Amino acid sequence: MTNIKLICKNVNQFTGEMYPTKKEIASFVNRLLNDYCKKFHRTLETIDHDEFFTKYIGVDIQYQRLSNDKSILGATIQKDGFIETFNLDGAKKLVKTHRGDIFIDSEACGSQKREWFTLYHELKHHLLDLDKDFRVDKIIDDKEVIDGEFKTKTELGWAEFFANYFAACAVLSRRRLKKIYDKKHDKYFGSYHTRICEKRIWILKAIIKEISDETEVSQSAISIRLKELGFISEDIFKTLDFKYGKEAVMLFRYNNGGDTSSKKKGL
Numbered sequence: 001m002t003n004i005k006l007i008c009k010n011v012n013q014f015t016g017e018m019y020p021t022k023k024e025i026a027s028f029v030n031r032l033l034n035d036y037c038k039k040f041h042r043t044l045e046t047i048d049h050d051e052f053f054t055k056y057i058g059v060d061i062q063y064q065r066l067s068n069d070k071s072i073l074g075a076t077i078q079k080d081g082f083i084e085t086f087n088l089d090g091a092k093k094l095v096k097t098h099r100g101d102i103f104i105d106s107e108a109c110g111s112q113k114r115e116w117f118t119l120y121h122e123l124k125h126h127l128l129d130l131d132k133d134f135r136v137d138k139i140i141d142d143k144e145v146i147d148g149e150f151k152t153k154t155e156l157g158w159a160e161f162f163a164n165y166f167a168a169c170a171v172l173s174r175r176r177l178k179k180i181y182d183k184k185h186d187k188y189f190g191s192y193h194t195r196i197c198e199k200r201i202w203i204l205k206a207i208i209k210e211i212s213d214e215t216e217v218s219q220s221a222i223s224i225r226l227k228e229l230g231f232i233s234e235d236i237f238k239t240l241d242f243k244y245g246k247e248a249v250m251l252f253r254y255n256n257g258g259d260t261s262s263k264k265k266g267l
Contacts, residue, residue: 002057004031006128025162029169044176049116053102059126061102061119064095070108074118076125077101100126113216117167124166129159172217174229180211181231201239204232208240 006028008020020028036056037043053059064085066072077083077097085093085103097103102122109115184207205219208226212219220242227237 002032002035002127004028004035020162022162022165025165026169026174029166030173030175033170033173044173045179049119053119053123057123057126059100059102059123060098061104062095063104063106065107066103066105067108070105070110073105073108073114074122075103076122076129077103078130100130102126113212113218116171116216117218117221120167120170121163123170124163125159129163168221168225172215172222172225176215177211177222177225177229178231180214181207181226184210201236204236205240 006020006024008018008024010021011018033044033047036052037047040048040051040056042048053061064083065087066075066083066085068086068090075083077099079099081097082094083097083103085095087093095103102119104115104118104122106115109118188203188207208219208222211217211222215222223232223237223240223242226232227234
């Protein structure tokens with residue numbers, strides 16, 4: 001188990017619980033990855049996900065069918081006991097669990113990209129949320145307070161927002177994305193970085209597709225990270241007009257201040 005700890009300063013005024021900002025989550029993820037790379041002689045480009053989870057973190061990952069309708073992609077176990085899973089014929093099956101176990105439904109994830117994102121999403125719960133009820137009244141951004149009625153363990157809860165942000169930072173860190181993006185940009189534009197205009201959107205989409213193929217992160221999630229990190233403008237981002245899948249929609253909603261309109265979701 002890693003000894004890297006999350007450092008956060010904010011305290012919820014109603015629950016007394018400490019909770020992080022996006023910058024603090026990103027810093028925590030970066031320190032985790034750098035410590036792993038140092039101990040296992042890796043680079044951010046050569047991270048072995050299986051090694052990271054099983055040997056560095058020391059978490060037990062089990063692969064089970066978690067629902068018949070593919071609505072549950074992953075789960076982090078809060079306490080020892082049993083979890084209800086399903087056989088291929090739909091019959092229920094109880095599986096013994098231990099506190100901190102991570103369960104993943106590969107069939108529900110649908111792709112390796114989504115599966116890695118889900119694993120890191122659940123890792124945030126494993127490292128930071130065991131024994132918490134998640135009932136926090138507000139999400140604190142780095143610049144503003146986002147109001148919302150967030151219920152226990154729903155997709156609108158603060159823990160879910162930050163689990164998705166944790167996953168985004170883990171699978172595509174700022175340093176790694178910048179290195180890959182600059183290399184791809186040079187490939188298409190040469191050493192002089194011309195600002196990409198609307199007529200060259202197809203080139204930006206080609207760059208994003210290549211990054212997606214190399215990193216196993218969805219194109220929609222990559223576009224969000226590029227915008228968030230300032231590599232592309234808001235106008236260019238809107239022109240891309242990606243359809244956002246499960247791994248991106250929560251991050252997208254968070255970055256838009258909690259707006260859940262159909263236009264903002266891109267669904």
